[in-house]
Amino acid sequence: MHIAGSRIFLRAVEQRDLPQLHRWANDPVIWQQLGGWHFPYSETDQHHWFTSLSSHSPNQRWCIDDLERGLIGTASLTEINWKDRNAFVGLLIGQTELRGQGYGEETLRTLMRHAFDELGLHRLESTIIEYNAPSLKLFTDKCGWQVEGRQRQWYYRQGQRWDRIWVGITADDYRQAG
Numbered sequence: 001m002h003i004a005g006s007r008i009f010l011r012a013v014e015q016r017d018l019p020q021l022h023r024w025a026n027d028p029v030i031w032q033q034l035g036g037w038h039f040p041y042s043e044t045d046q047h048h049w050f051t052s053l054s055s056h057s058p059n060q061r062w063c064i065d066d067l068e069r070g071l072i073g074t075a076s077l078t079e080i081n082w083k084d085r086n087a088f089v090g091l092l093i094g095q096t097e098l099r100g101q102g103y104g105e106e107t108l109r110t111l112m113r114h115a116f117d118e119l120g121l122h123r124l125e126s127t128i129i130e131y132n133a134p135s136l137k138l139f140t141d142k143c144g145w146q147v148e149g150r151q152r153q154w155y156y157r158q159g160q161r162w163d164r165i166w167v168g169i170t171a172d173d174y175r176q177a178g
Contacts, residue, residue: 005110010062017063020071022046024094032157033132064107072098075107086123104138116171125168129155144177145169
């Protein structure tokens with residue numbers, strides 16, 4: 001089973017994906033753009049993470065596959081709160097040459113459709129490092145999310161402190177944007 005967009009689909013993480021996921025987890029350029037990634041990440045850690053994935057978990061994690069290229073990134077809904085109907089969104093286009101070509105937007109829109117229309121969630125949120133302008137533009141300008149807050153000097157990257165920007169979208173916002 002997978003969740004389809006027009007060029008991409010979200011599918012379960014498979015053991016065959018682990019070598020590529022391990023490379024992305026240890027790529028310093030990618031690491032600089034993400035908030036919670038721990039660096040460096042061993043193959044053993046990658047395997048433990050994979051074996052901890054469960055269909056009984058409240059977290060949903062997918063690989064992003066392009067219909068022609070195969071694995072190009074990852075997406076997730078984590079911290080799913082079924083009582084209040086909200087979740088945290090994660091998104092990574094790991095194939096750097098594909099960034100800026102609409103894959104992030106299609107993935108985020110596919111993920112929102114799944115979360116709001118299929119799962120019945122009411123609210124999604126995410127965080128972005130303040131210097132990650134492409135991600136901020138993707139979420140807010142292209143996909144209708146709102147900046148909801150800022151935690152000053154949350155991250156330490158590139159020898160200095162950076163703010164963490166909270167973004168969110170509700171099902172009502174999603175449906176109004178149509």
